[in-house]
Amino acid sequence: MSEIPQSLFWILIFPGFLFTVVLGLVASWIVRKTSALVQWRVGPPLYQPFVDVMKLMGKEILIPQDAQRTVFLAAPIVGLAGVLLLSTMLWRITIDPTRPFVGDIIVAIYLMVLPSLALILGSSASASPHAAVGASREMKLVMSYELPLVLAFVVVIIKTGGQISLAAIAGHVPVFSVSGILAFLVALLCVQAKLGFVPFDIAESDTEVASGVIIEYSGALLAIWKIMQAMMLVALPLFLVMVFLGGFGTAGWPLVWGIGKYVLVLVLLILIKNTNPRLRIDQAMKFFWGYCGLTLAIAVILAAMGNFYHIGWL
Amino acid sequence: MNWKIWSLKKSPWVFHVNAGACNNCDIEIVDLLTPKFDVERFGIKLVGSPRQADALLVTGVGTRQAAKRLQEVYRQTPKPCVVFAIGACACGTGIFSNGYHVVGPVDRIIKEIDPNAIIAYVPGCPPKPEAMISGVVKALSAL
Numbered sequence: 001m002s003e004i005p006q007s008l009f010w011i012l013i014f015p016g017f018l019f020t021v022v023l024g025l026v027a028s029w030i031v032r033k034t035s036a037l038v039q040w041r042v043g044p045p046l047y048q049p050f051v052d053v054m055k056l057m058g059k060e061i062l063i064p065q066d067a068q069r070t071v072f073l074a075a076p077i078v079g080l081a082g083v084l085l086l087s088t089m090l091w092r093i094t095i096d097p098t099r100p101f102v103g104d105i106i107v108a109i110y111l112m113v114l115p116s117l118a119l120i121l122g123s124s125a126s127a128s129p130h131a132a133v134g135a136s137r138e139m140k141l142v143m144s145y146e147l148p149l150v151l152a153f154v155v156v157i158i159k160t161g162g163q164i165s166l167a168a169i170a171g172h173v174p175v176f177s178v179s180g181i182l183a184f185l186v187a188l189l190c191v192q193a194k195l196g197f198v199p200f201d202i203a204e205s206d207t208e209v210a211s212g213v214i215i216e217y218s219g220a221l222l223a224i225w226k227i228m229q230a231m232m233l234v235a236l237p238l239f240l241v242m243v244f245l246g247g248f249g250t251a252g253w254p255l256v257w258g259i260g261k262y263v264l265v266l267v268l269l270i271l272i273k274n275t276n277p278r279l280r281i282d283q284a285m286k287f288f289w290g291y292c293g294l295t296l297a298i299a300v301i302l303a304a305m306g307n308f309y310h311i312g313w314l
Numbered sequence: 315m316n317w318k319i320w321s322l323k324k325s326p327w328v329f330h331v332n333a334g335a336c337n338n339c340d341i342e343i344v345d346l347l348t349p350k351f352d353v354e355r356f357g358i359k360l361v362g363s364p365r366q367a368d369a370l371l372v373t374g375v376g377t378r379q380a381a382k383r384l385q386e387v388y389r390q391t392p393k394p395c396v397v398f399a400i401g402a403c404a405c406g407t408g409i410f411s412n413g414y415h416v417v418g419p420v421d422r423i424i425k426e427i428d429p430n431a432i433i434a435y436v437p438g439c440p441p442k443p444e445a446m447i448s449g450v451v452k453a454l455s456a457l
């Protein structure tokens with residue numbers, strides 16, 4: 001009977017909701033502070049993301065007159081649930097890799113789509129023309145980056161000899177090979193798009209569609225979106241670390257290494273964010289399907305050849 | 315202190331409304347958001363939608379056309395919120411007073427729909443970005 005309170009503790013406190021939210025808000029502070037330093041500014045204090053969420057919790061919630069109320073209210077919670085499950089799963093596998101089945105790479109890919117789907121649903125339900133433009137852009141963006149992302153994971157699955165369990169994949173370091181590094185770079189760009197960071201912030205660009213997909217959200221509902229984005233800032237780089245860079249340890253040097261890898265991925269994301277202008281949606285689509293698709297086709301062939309002829313570095 | 319007010323002071327997100335300004339105050343507001351003044355230090359952020367805003371930066375005299383829109387934007391802003399009348403025109407219609415198209419100043423337009431609205435005034439033609447920061451700080455410490 002102690003199974004249920006134990007699972008609830010995992011999901012709600014550690015390593016699920018509370019832990020990931022705190023970590024995510026700190027990560028979002030790092031993003032803002034680093035962007036400020038790049039622009040020769042001082043930047044916000046450490047508690048800024050926490051205060052932002054707190055303030056939004058205390059504000060009035062406005063629901064547009066023509067909105068589809070149920071979907072409008074449920075969408076942020078669906079998105080949060082998806083990313084919460086994803087982060088809990090990843091942390092559980094990290095902490096206890098010998099546990100029989102927590103989830104594999106396919107479950108993770110499904111859960112990673114959920115926040116984007118929730119954003120599309122919520123913004124379509126809000127009856128705002130700006131949100132409709134944002135939703136259509138988000139939809140196209142999801143369609144463009146999902147294919148390269150899945151292909152990048154296919155490369156990893158080939159490299160690891162057909163493993164789909166995350167615990168088994170985390171034992172390999174596929175990035176130390178030609179196909180692995182190509183797949184890692186493309187997956188990094190896909191994660192950039194998933195997080196809505198600058199070259200791919202097409203769906204919520206402030207200057208064009210006035211924060212697009214989340215334009216009609218206010219108060220606590222907006223706070224849930226912010227928390228969701230903060231948690232994705234933990235879960236998605238963590239997922240990349242587990243799949244490509246050999247995962248996290250739980251104690252001693254492997255833990256320090258793990259944190260180093262996470263910070264490396266985060267810094268790469270921030271640098272891409274700060275040195276690029278926003279793309280148009282057609283440019284993003286061409287980029288993901290054309291260049292990234294081609295790169296990954298080569299990577300898949302290289303990985304398969306390397307597997308067949310037993311050449312490790314391919 | 316009330317946690318809602320405290321957190322509001324620490325992270326005021328602003329939305330910029332032009333109610334018939336000559337664009338001069340707007341340029342100064344855009345100046346305010348440049349890296350030189352770095353208002354993100356105080357948690358101030360420009361947002362794209364009044365639904366996410368805590369403060370409205372209103373410029374301009376409040377023309378007949380703009381007044382209705384200004385009231386609509388004010389209704390769309392979740393409360394508690396603060397209205398900043400930026401510039402001489404917004405504070406007291408300035409050189410356009412008695413114009414055929416003027417129904418302002420801004421405070422009168424806002425108070426038509428909400429008599430208890432919190433309104434702060436930053437005079438000047440246009441006010442300097444420093445004056446705006448000082449105005450925001452004074453208004454927030456009076457909350």
